Amino acid sequence: MLKQGKILYGGLAALDRELRKEAWSGAHYTIVVDENTFQQCLPLLISSVEALQEADFVEVPAGEECKTLEVAAQVWQTLLEGGADRSEVLVALGGGAVCDLVGYVAASYKRGIRHVLVPTTLLAMTDAAIGGKTAIDLGGVKNSIGHFYPAQLTIIEPDFLDTLPPTELGCGLMEMVKTAAVTDPVLYQRLLAIPAGQPAAKQDIVAAGRIKSRVVKADPYDHGIRKILNFGHTFGHAIEVYRQLPHGLAVGIGMKAAMYLSVRKLGLEEEVYKSYSQWLTSQFAALHIPLAAFTLKDIEQMLPLMHQDKKCAEGELHCVLLQEIGAPVIDVTISDNEVRDTLLAQKNIC
Numbered sequence: 001m002l003k004q005g006k007i008l009y010g011g012l013a014a015l016d017r018e019l020r021k022e023a024w025s026g027a028h029y030t031i032v033v034d035e036n037t038f039q040q041c042l043p044l045l046i047s048s049v050e051a052l053q054e055a056d057f058v059e060v061p062a063g064e065e066c067k068t069l070e071v072a073a074q075v076w077q078t079l080l081e082g083g084a085d086r087s088e089v090l091v092a093l094g095g096g097a098v099c100d101l102v103g104y105v106a107a108s109y110k111r112g113i114r115h116v117l118v119p120t121t122l123l124a125m126t127d128a129a130i131g132g133k134t135a136i137d138l139g140g141v142k143n144s145i146g147h148f149y150p151a152q153l154t155i156i157e158p159d160f161l162d163t164l165p166p167t168e169l170g171c172g173l174m175e176m177v178k179t180a181a182v183t184d185p186v187l188y189q190r191l192l193a194i195p196a197g198q199p200a201a202k203q204d205i206v207a208a209g210r211i212k213s214r215v216v217k218a219d220p221y222d223h224g225i226r227k228i229l230n231f232g233h234t235f236g237h238a239i240e241v242y243r244q245l246p247h248g249l250a251v252g253i254g255m256k257a258a259m260y261l262s263v264r265k266l267g268l269e270e271e272v273y274k275s276y277s278q279w280l281t282s283q284f285a286a287l288h289i290p291l292a293a294f295t296l297k298d299i300e301q302m303l304p305l306m307h308q309d310k311k312c313a314e315g316e317l318h319c320v321l322l323q324e325i326g327a328p329v330i331d332v333t334i335s336d337n338e339v340r341d342t343l344l345a346q347k348n349i350c
């Protein structure tokens with residue numbers, strides 16, 4: 001059974017207390033930052049956590065560009081040159097990209113060293129830094145190489161969100177709404193009530209993180225119930241690639257498409273679809289992202305992208321749909337014609 005590490009919701013003060021414990025004595029720390037978190041987050045981390053004041057640090061490119069074998073090899077090389085042994089602890093200070101890279105690097109260095117995740121984006125705090133999946137990309141295929149290798153510690157410090165750009169906050173909020181839509185109607189309603197452009201409250205960040213932990217604990221290797229977290233992603237991945245939209249925003253549109261289908265196939269109340277659509281429109285308006293409908297020509301180009309998706313088994317498209325908020329059904333088969341009908345109906349969006 002894969003053992004998930006500790007998640008500390010008490011922020012950097014909790015990390016400071018934790019690293020003073022016996023279990024961490026003798027550890028040497030290397031902090032992995034990207035160019036943004038080096039400037040915006042590293043000073044706060046180092047000034048708040050005594051054990052990290054003597055840490056080394058390595059800077060990697062920001063965003064998806066750090067999830068490559070070349071960057072992983074650079075970090076391994078730096079560790080080797082610095083004489084790092086198995087007492088080395090890697091600390092990821094960044095979004096999901098840095099967290100994925102650091103987990104991957106830690107899993108292979110000297111057959112596995114400890115790592116601590118300090119997520120600095122909303123998406124990473126509530127999703128990417130929880131659950132033990134690590135990954136890099138290869139040959140343009142996202143997350144194609146990786147391990148299940150949970151961090152010893154994950155620290156949730158919402159103060160880092162103060163410098164996060166609005167689009168990144170929007171992406172994180174969409175994934176939180178996704179988590180709530182498949183598990184928790186009360187949290188879902190609370191998230192939809194946040195005025196567009198406002199950050200999520202700390203209690204909601206904690207709630208979304210706890211749900212993700214619970215789902216992961218029930219299905220650490222992603223064979224069953226964890227698939228509910230793919231809600232919105234069958235359409236979302238194709239929209240992300242085709243419209244070149246940030247992942248979280250594309251998933252927001254993908255959820256709208258999945259709700260439209262849920263009304264038709266599983267009897268989801270029309271009103272749920274309508275109120276979600278209004279909320280989504282207001283979120284995109286606040287981010288000043290223009291929306292446009294899909295034409296049949298767009299859809300014919302998106303269908304192959306959907307068929308390439310990992311959730312597509314034996315040529316059939318599979319999708320997570322909702323009977324109601326909090327009641328998902330996984331592996332619902334959908335036909336190409338249902339995809340066409342759904343995307344054509346998404347007027348005024350994307």
Ligand SMILES: NC(=O)c1ccc[n+]([C@@H]2O[C@H](COP(=O)([O-])OP(=O)(O)OC[C@H]3O[C@@H](n4cnc5c(N)ncnc54)[C@H](O)[C@@H]3O)[C@@H](O)[C@H]2O)c1
Pocket residue numbers: 034035036037040041062063064067094095096097098100120121122123124127128129130131132133134135143160161162163164165168171
């Ligand atoms: N392992 C998992 O279970 C899992 C789950 C979901 C997503 N992911 C992965 O997570 C990645 C996306 O993560 P993300 O959305 O956090 O994006 P990201 O890591 O690419 O970060 C987005 C941008 O925000 C900047 N940034 C980070 N923190 C900041 C801060 N506090 N202030 C200012 N700028 C800051 C980064 O430098 C970057 O430019 C993808 O690679 C995805 O595959 C992994």
Ligand SMILES: [Zn+2]
Pocket residue numbers: 175233247251
């Ligand atoms: Zn996602």
